[in-house]
Amino acid sequence: MRYWLMKTEPTEFSLADLKRRPGQTGGWDGVRNYQARNNLREMRLGDRVLFYHSSVKVPAAVGTATVGREAYPDASAWDKKSDCHDPKSKSDTPLWVMVDVKFEAEFPRPVTLPEMRAMPALQDMFLVVKGMRLSVQPVTPEEFAAIEQAAQSPAPPA
DNA sequence: GCCAACGTTGGC
DNA sequence: GCCAACGTTGGC
Numbered sequence: 001m002r003y004w005l006m007k008t009e010p011t012e013f014s015l016a017d018l019k020r021r022p023g024q025t026g027g028w029d030g031v032r033n034y035q036a037r038n039n040l041r042e043m044r045l046g047d048r049v050l051f052y053h054s055s056v057k058v059p060a061a062v063g064t065a066t067v068g069r070e071a072y073p074d075a076s077a078w079d080k081k082s083d084c085h086d087p088k089s090k091s092d093t094p095l096w097v098m099v100d101v102k103f104e105a106e107f108p109r110p111v112t113l114p115e116m117r118a119m120p121a122l123q124d125m126f127l128v129v130k131g132m133r134l135s136v137q138p139v140t141p142e143e144f145a146a147i148e149q150a151a152q153s154p155a156p157p158a
Numbered sequence: 159g160c161c162a163a164c165g166t167t168g169g170c
Numbered sequence: 171g172c173c174a175a176c177g178t179t180g181g182c
Contacts, residue, residue, distance in 0.1 A: 007168095033177075034177090034178095035177090054168065054169085055167085055169085059169070113169080130175090130176090131168075131169080131174095131176085132167085132168065132169080133166090133167055133168070133176060135167095
């Protein structure tokens with residue numbers, strides 16, 4: 001099993017939104033970055049996903065999800081009315097893919113970006129080193145566990 | 159195929 | 171709202 005981090009703006013699609021979906025499952029479409037797409041293709045059923053909220057006052061990991069369906073064509077790329085429309089994507093060779101994710105758990109408290117930056121266990125984490133511009137990132141089992149554990153513990157003093 | 163210019167992203 | 175970092179584009 002592999003571990004991932006996926007970024008979303010909660011105003012667009014939050015963890016609470018996912019939880020409210022039928023079957024608590026939602027399609028993760030709109031990824032238009034090649035490196036992120038390649039990560040989507042690597043995802044396997046049951047892989048675990050850290051759910052990260054960006055572009056808010058305090059960016060944070062807020063919970064977890066699992067991969068409910070492996071990569072399949074992202075139809076929004078062909079939809080001329082969609083913000084995510086991409087004329088480069090031809091129907092015979094889908095350029096962009098999406099996965100389905102299933103709600104797993106909401107953390108007892110958010111683990112914030114500054115907190116993650118401060119955690120010794122996360123000094124080599126992709127998010128900490130390279131930032132959040134890549135919307136689908138790999139996470140090591142150790143990093144994933146450290147963040148889950150932090151979420152179960154009291155927040156550190158600010 | 160390189161690289162400068164440009165646009166976008168996201169944290170602050 | 172600003173700016174740094176990065177991905178993408180297009181001219182050569």
